[in-house]
Amino acid sequence: MKTSISLKQENLSRLLPNVKTPSYDRDKVKTSIVHIGVGNFHRSHEAFYTNELMEQSGVLDCGICGVGLLDHDRKIYNILKDQDGLYTLVTKELDGSLNARVIGSIVEYIFAPENPIAVIEKMADPDIKIISLTITEGGYNLNEGTGEFDFSNPVIVEDMKNPMSPKTVFGYLAQAMKLRMNCNSGGCTIQSCDNIQGNGDVAKKSFLNYVQKAEPELLPWIEENVSFPNAMVDRITPVTVAEDIEKLQEKFLIDDQWPVVCEPFIQWVIEDDFKAGRPEWEKVGVQFVENVVPFENMKLRLLNAGHSVLGMLGALHGYRTIDQAARDSDFKVFLRAFMDEEVTPTLGDLGDINLKKYKNSLIDRFRNIYIKDLIARICLESSAKFPIFLLPTIKAQLKNGGNFARAAFVVAAWCKYNDGIDENGNTYAIEDAMSNELIRAAALSHQNPIRFLEIEPVFGDLVNNKAFVDAFLSSLEKLRNKNVKDCVREINAGFNEH
Ligand code: CS2
Secondary structure, three states: OOEEEEOOOHHHHOOOOEOOOOOOOHHHHOOEEEEHHHHHHHEEEEOHHHHHHHHHHHHOOOEOOOOEOOOHHHHHHHHHHHHHOOEEEEEEEEOOOOEEEOOEEEEEEEEEEHHHHHHHHHHHHOOOOOOOOOOHHHHEEEEEOOOOOOOOOOOHHHHHOOOOOOOOOHHHHHHHHHHHHHHOOOOOEEOOOOOOHHHHHHHHHHHHHHHHHHHHHHHHHHHHEEOOOOEEEOOOOOOOOOOHHHHHHHHOOOEEEOOOOOOOOOOEEEEEEOOOOOHHHHOOOOOOEEEOOHHHHHHHHHHHHHHHHHHHHHHOOEEEHHHHHOOOOOHHHHHHHHHHHHHHHHHHOOOOOHHHHHHHHHHHHHHOOOOOHHHHHOOOOOOHHHHHOOOHHHHHHHHHOOOHHHHHHHHHHHHHHHOOEOOOOOOOOOOOOOOOOOOHHHOOOOOOOOHHHHHHHOOOHHOHHHHHHHHHHHHHHHHOOOHHHHHHHHHHOOOOOO
């Protein structure tokens, strides 16, 4: 048996010919992007596009310096250090074939808890033109109900007290912007890569709120010198499991401690508003547009909410992966009707986009049996996801007098999900920053169902909307008396697939 080769710069030339490796000289790469949150998604998306750009254009001034702010980032820090910043990206095609390529665009990494000053100085370096973020939907520290920045968050309180040893992204950005201003490093772009409606606007709002209290004298400089483009980001990137690591060893003879696997599909649509220039990502398929809103709405309300639909229904039924739920004919009909009848009317004018084709492609992507996207991944942090993915559809449909029965049913399914037990009696953990509140509200809802909608940071004032409350209550009652499949079949009855 052939032995596998450790992924390292010096070993790249020994890898099998079917593995694509960076052909550009990584020693010549100049860093101009700092990225906070080097998770799987960053590695399958921005780092991938940037690798492709350097590969195709030979222009090497857009290297990435990764930054980890959280203790759990120590793992990726150690691995990337060990592997010279290299990792393998494996795309799983619809026919089950695998493509492996080694990504070389991350050329530096700083682990912030070990060296906060180095992070601040790096972000303030005049060569850095973009600070990009994947800090998750919940990472922007806004209360969904009130829309206000949460200054009571203990880590924010700490950052305000100890500005030079920050813990949060806001504390770091504030100090970095201060240094940029004082050293005349020039403006830059803060680019959110999270799945949020108006992610640039949200990043701006959160950051300026923080700065207004923490470093108010900085505000005019930031207003003038920093841009926050909105963007839609897309690539389904599941959690890496042990089997992925083993497959890579067997099939490609690569020993990679943390490869990334993902679907072949990729999309990035960005508002072209970069204060200090940007890589020519359009050369590798990134779309630059004036208005990203239609793309965002379409993706968040169809793909991400579609995931939540399959995730919640699938979890109650006892499925483990999204493809299982998407291949269930009852859930499939439910999902399609949700997309067509409830989401589509809220999307407005989408210009040239062929929506029917987009929806069909989503169903195919969800059904990819090789991706094995865990339902547990989809359901985690739902308290941050529902307000972005699903509730806007309900609110828009309430406003327009449209149908939202299926969306309300999914909210009720989420309530039941928080009981932590599926219909086969298997228990699971509720992984959510608000898990205590969710579990408690779900428990109370057995006596008093409306208690779940009283979680104000999630639902805001939806609890006062009679039509929505009625739809939620009747759905929850059904779900507590019948299994989810029977409920779904009942809802599906009468709907003809287009
Ligand atoms: C998923 C997303 O987290 C979720 O619930 O819907 O991570 C999704 O896979 C990506 O946004 C795809 O681009």
